[in-house]
Amino acid sequence: MGNIDKDSKKDYKKAIEELSLMLMYLTRTQDQNEYCKYRELSWKGYDFQMLEALEEDQMIIQPRSRRGYDQYLYLTEQGRNRAQALLEEYGLCDKDLNERFEFRNIRSEEAEQAAEIEQICFPPNEACAKSTMIERAAVAPDLFLVAVDRETGKLAGFLNGIATDEYLFRDEFFTDAGLHDLAGNNVMLLGLDVLPEYRRQGLAREIVFRYLRREQARGRKKVTLTCLESKVKMYTKMGFCDRGISGSAWGGEQWHEMDCTLNI
Ligand SMILES: CC(C)(COP(=O)(O)OP(=O)(O)OC[C@H]1O[C@@H](n2cnc3c(N)ncnc32)[C@H](O)[C@@H]1OP(=O)(O)O)[C@@H](O)C(=O)NCCC(=O)NCCS
Structure with missing residues (x-):
């Protein structure tokens, strides 16, 4: 000694x-x-x-x-x-995930990578267009959380959204990042993506939890998303409540609207 x-x-x-x-x-x-x-x-x-x-x-x-x-x-x-x-x-x-991934806001030069991941994760009728993804990352980087593989420096997954004072989800949120209001009370989630090789290891759950904790700390009241029936159970486990069939007709599909209250 x-x-x-x-x-x-x-x-x-x-x-x-x-x-x-x-x-x-x-x-x-x-x-x-x-x-x-x-x-x-x-x-x-x-x-x-x-x-x-x-x-x-x-x-x-x-x-x-x-x-x-x-x-x-x-x-x-x-x-x-x-x-x-x-x-x-x-x-x-x-814990393993925190060692393997860096969780942070997207950088503008990563927007194209995110658009490519979106094409891998969603069918063409549901995927966000490249130009919209680039606009979303530029307008609302604070609400675009990415998980970066520390070994490759590349994105493994992400969750993005925009803030608004509106309460109900509408499809224009998907296409018009200009609706983002930084001071908005609520967040509309627009995309949760994890690349296939990183799935089933708890990465989506970690991204969602981090996102919710951060928005709660920012004083946001509610986080809303739409999802297909097959994902309702997954989001329920992550803390969201199913509010039934949404008014959204995005991609010609039927969507459930789900939300999570952060601050009352
Ligand atoms: C859905 C997706 C984000 C899940 O990512 P992931 O990192 O594999 O998810 P996790 O490992 O964190 O799993 C979290 C929970 O969700 C469940 N889950 C994971 N993938 C699922 C799927 N495809 N369908 C239904 N439930 C799923 C898991 O069972 C897990 O719960 P458990 O731990 O109690 O078993 C990923 O498969 C993906 O990007 N898919 C394509 C895009 C998509 O569908 N996004 C969501 C749209 S609303």
């Missing part, structure tokens, strides 16, 4: 706080609460004072029932980011 630089050592309290935050993050599981399925919870067997300090720093939320604190906590978006940064700093592994 020869040359430990005393000045660079964390103090005891800080070490416990950081290690606990990382443990909360690594052991988080999915919340089954009907209204916040997109959130993940962590059981709390930690020092109470340290939990208070983390809550004060807005890293975690500790739900309280009438009888006092519940036995679990939620990590905030800030808490997740901090835990991820700490894992890197400590040289520790994250």
Whole structure:
């Protein structure tokens, strides 16, 4: 244990706080609460004072029932980011998907790649045209979340949408990115794509959860999408409620309208 630089050592309290935050993050599981399925919870067997300090720093939320604190906590978006940064700093592994993929906003030079993926993922009558995809990425990059394979630097999947104060889905959202209103209360989702070679590994779920968490943190009220009957179960598992047959006639198909409430 020869040359430990005393000045660079964390103090005891800080070490416990950081290690606990990382443990909360690594052991988080999915919340089954009907209204916040997109959130993940962590059981709390930690020092109470340290939990208070983390809550004060807005890293975690500790739900309280009438009888006092519940036995679990939620990590905030800030808490997740901090835990991820700490894992890197400590040289520790994250969950597989976070190691393999970078999740971030699309860059303008990636819009054509996204349009090609869209052609692979959807039949011609449903796929978004290349010019529209390029416009969408330029107008609403904040609402265009991509998963980049860190090994190849290429997109593996994405989820895009636009914001609006409207409540009901209409097909013009698919073709006119000019309807995007950055300050809008609601988000209309327009495309969830994962390339075939990356499917069935939980990537779509991770992209959707991240998207919802981010929009919730931005104060958005509701996220709406349309999907074919065959995808209703998938989106239900991701926290969306089926509102029945939508008015959309996109691609000559019948669509279900589904939504997820983020803030009341
Ligand atoms: C649908 C799609 C995005 C799923 O991507 P993925 O990364 O394989 O999905 P995940 O691995 O995260 O799976 C999440 C859940 O959805 C379910 N699911 C995945 N693909 C599905 C499919 N094609 N049909 C129905 N359910 C599906 C899974 O069973 C999984 O639930 P489970 O973990 O309880 O088994 C991908 O297959 C795709 O891009 N398809 C073509 C485009 C498309 O249909 N997009 C959605 C349009 S609304």
